[in-house]
Amino acid sequence: MNLHEYQGKSILKSFGVAIQEGIVADTPEEAVAAAKELTELTGTQWWVLKAQIHAGGRGKGGGVKLAKSIDEVKQRATDIIGMQLVTPQTGAQGKKVNKILVAQDVYYPGESKTAEFYMSVLMNRMTGRNMIMYSTEGGMDIEEVAEKTPERIFKEEIDPKTGLQAFQARKIAFNLGLSGNAFKEMTKFVTALYKAYDQTDSAMFEINPVLKTSDDKIIAVDAKVSLDDNGLFRHPDFAAMRDTSEEDPTEVEASQHDLNYVKLDGNVGCMVNGAGLAMATMDIIKIAGGEPANFLDVGGTANAARVEQAFRIILKDSNVKAILVNIFGGIVRCDRVAQGIVDAYKNIGEIPVPIIVRLQGTNADEAKKLIDASGLKVYSAIQLKEAADLVQQVVGK
Numbered sequence: 001m002n003l004h005e006y007q008g009k010s011i012l013k014s015f016g017v018a019i020q021e022g023i024v025a026d027t028p029e030e031a032v033a034a035a036k037e038l039t040e041l042t043g044t045q046w047w048v049l050k051a052q053i054h055a056g057g058r059g060k061g062g063g064v065k066l067a068k069s070i071d072e073v074k075q076r077a078t079d080i081i082g083m084q085l086v087t088p089q090t091g092a093q094g095k096k097v098n099k100i101l102v103a104q105d106v107y108y109p110g111e112s113k114t115a116e117f118y119m120s121v122l123m124n125r126m127t128g129r130n131m132i133m134y135s136t137e138g139g140m141d142i143e144e145v146a147e148k149t150p151e152r153i154f155k156e157e158i159d160p161k162t163g164l165q166a167f168q169a170r171k172i173a174f175n176l177g178l179s180g181n182a183f184k185e186m187t188k189f190v191t192a193l194y195k196a197y198d199q200t201d202s203a204m205f206e207i208n209p210v211l212k213t214s215d216d217k218i219i220a221v222d223a224k225v226s227l228d229d230n231g232l233f234r235h236p237d238f239a240a241m242r243d244t245s246e247e248d249p250t251e252v253e254a255s256q257h258d259l260n261y262v263k264l265d266g267n268v269g270c271m272v273n274g275a276g277l278a279m280a281t282m283d284i285i286k287i288a289g290g291e292p293a294n295f296l297d298v299g300g301t302a303n304a305a306r307v308e309q310a311f312r313i314i315l316k317d318s319n320v321k322a323i324l325v326n327i328f329g330g331i332v333r334c335d336r337v338a339q340g341i342v343d344a345y346k347n348i349g350e351i352p353v354p355i356i357v358r359l360q361g362t363n364a365d366e367a368k369k370l371i372d373a374s375g376l377k378v379y380s381a382i383q384l385k386e387a388a389d390l391v392q393q394v395v396g397k
Contacts, residue, residue, distance in 0.1 A: 001227045004052040006101045007241045008205070008223030015196035017189060019220045020211075022103030024052065031077035032070055034102040046105035049076045051097040054246040056208075056224065057087035057141075063097065066105070073102065088141075098245060106221060108214055116209035116221075117176055118142055119190075121197040130158045132168075132194065136176055138209035164194040182216040189218040200238065201231025250316050257309045259298060266291025268391055269314035269323040269353075271307070273298050273332070281326045281384070288388035290395065293320045304340035311344050315351065321395045322354050324387055329361025338367035342374045354379060354394040358387035 003011075006024045013019050021042050023034035035047045051063030058064050063085045065076040077100055086094035107114060116138030124131040135153045137145045146153055154175050158164050166187070173186035189210070197205045206224040213219060232239040244252045254261035260275070268290045272278040275297055282292040294314060298306050314323055327337050338359060345351060358381045359367040371380040379394070381387035 001229055001232065001239075001242055002054045002246070003223075003225040003227065003238075003241055004054070004099070004101075004243065005050060005223050006052060006099075008225035009220065011200060011225065011238075012193070012196055012205075012220055012223055015199070016192040017196060017220055018185075018218060019223070020048075020103050020106050022048075022050075022101045024099055024101050025077065026081070026099055028074045028077040028081065031081075031100060031102050032074050035067070035070060035073045038102060038104050042104045044104035047073055048103045048105055049073065049080060050101040050103060051080050051083070051085050052099040052101055053085055053087075053090070053095040053097060054243075055085075055087050055089040055095060057089055058085065061085045061087040061090075061094070063087070077102075095246065106211060106213060106219055113214040115177075115212040117212070118145070118208045119193070119210050120204060120206040120208075121194055121202075122204040122206075124155075124157060127157060129160060130194075130198070132156045132158070132164075132172065132190065134172055134176065138211075142208065158194070163198070164191060166191075178212070180216065182212050182218065185216060185218040186212075189220075193220075201228045201234060202226065203228045250313055254296070254313050257306065257313075259296060259306065259310055259313065261297075261313055262295040263317065264292050264294050265319075266293040267319050267321040267395065269293050269296070269317065269320040271296050271298060271310050271314065271323060271325045271327075273327050277326060277328055281324065284384050284388040285324065285391065288385070288392050290388065290392055293317055304343045307337065307340040308344035308347055311348055311351065315348075315353075320353055322356065322391050323351075324391050325355060325357045325359075326384065326387065327357075327359050327361075329359060329364060329367070333363045334359040334361055334367035335363040335370060338370040341378065342370060342376065345374075345376050345378065351377070356381060356387050356390050356394070358382070358384060 009019045025031040025034045038044055047067045049065045051058050067073040067076045080097055080100050083097050084094040085097050118135040118138040120133050133155050135145055137152050156168050169187040169190040172190050173183045178186050203226040207220045209221050211219045211221045251261050268285050270281050270292050272281050278295050278297050285292050296310055298310050355378045357371050368380050371378050379390055381390055
């Protein structure tokens with residue numbers, strides 16, 4: 001689950017990470033009030049207005065603006081709130097901005113002794129360990145840095161038995177070229193950042209930039225946070241931070257029915273039970289010359305109600321020209337799934353696209369008989385390759 005910048009910063013602050021202070025606002029009037037409050041709290045005379053969307057590169061699209069007066073705050077807020085912000089990560093359609101973060105200016109006027117760093121904490125899936133990735137090239141796209149100057153990216157892996165050690169935090173500060181008070185502040189920053197990542201069950205914390213101010217303070221100026229959905233049951237307060245307006249409406253609807261759904265760009269809808277089987281199904285569709293339109297996992301309890309809802313969600317995509325149902329009956333019996341497919345078909349009414357059903361496992365023969373005898377526009381298959389080839393035949397008609 002992704003968080004907005006202001007939400008991520010609130011978590012960082014609760015773990016003792018120094019942040020650029022800010023107040024979220026929904027309207028230009030709220031932005032003006034937030035700017036005045038920030039001046040009282042921090043003494044700042046300039047303010048940075050940041051669009052709150054789940055995407056990076058906001059500044060490149062005009063979603064981050066500096067305001068040097070209260071009048072400018074109102075004007076900048078009016079310009080940003082409600083805009084369709086297009087960034088390199090949103091695609092051409094962009095995302096609508098519903099909130100902005102009014103933040104203090106931490107780049108002190110007239111001072112030039114600042115430095116920007118990149119830092120993230122995430123899982124290294126090659127080693128199965130958490131790692132801190134960091135660079136002296138903060139404020140830039142880390143992908144660009146990796147491509148052009150890979151020697152400027154450092155990685156520090158964390159042993160899960162011991163956690164982050166003090167010498168590792170000092171090593172990071174040293175590799176960033178810091179000394180004196182800035183060195184000490186960075187070691188504190190790294191230690192608090194890793195603690196926040198570890199104790200919130202996060203999938204990623206990305207801070208770009210981490211700022212060394214002219215008076216040697218270390219501050220998180222931005223915060224991109226992704227929480228592990230599997231750990232949210234331990235953090236109901238974080239689960240309440242979910243902003244469904246930032247997500248695909250169909251994916252939100254699917255999650256409400258405990259279905260795992262991800263929309264893709266193809267024309268063959270996929271309904272399976274199990275993530276591994278879903279990946280294999282999409283692969284075989286590609287091999288057969290098709291393009292999967294979605295990833296949809298109905299889970300181990302593929303009953304009639306879940307199957308019906310899965311059909312309804314897949315059919316919301318107008319690009320879908322056929323649906324491939326691929327179920328392995330291990331825990332669930334294939335004949336029950338087959339009956340669920342027949343019942344769902346009848347409940348929905350006329351389904352405008354052909355359905356290819358491949359059921360294997362417990363009572364698979366009985367399931368095939370049910371499908372074949374249903375009289376519905378449903379094709380049955382035994383082998384997965386046969387099912388994929390059949391999809392291509394009916395799509396090509």
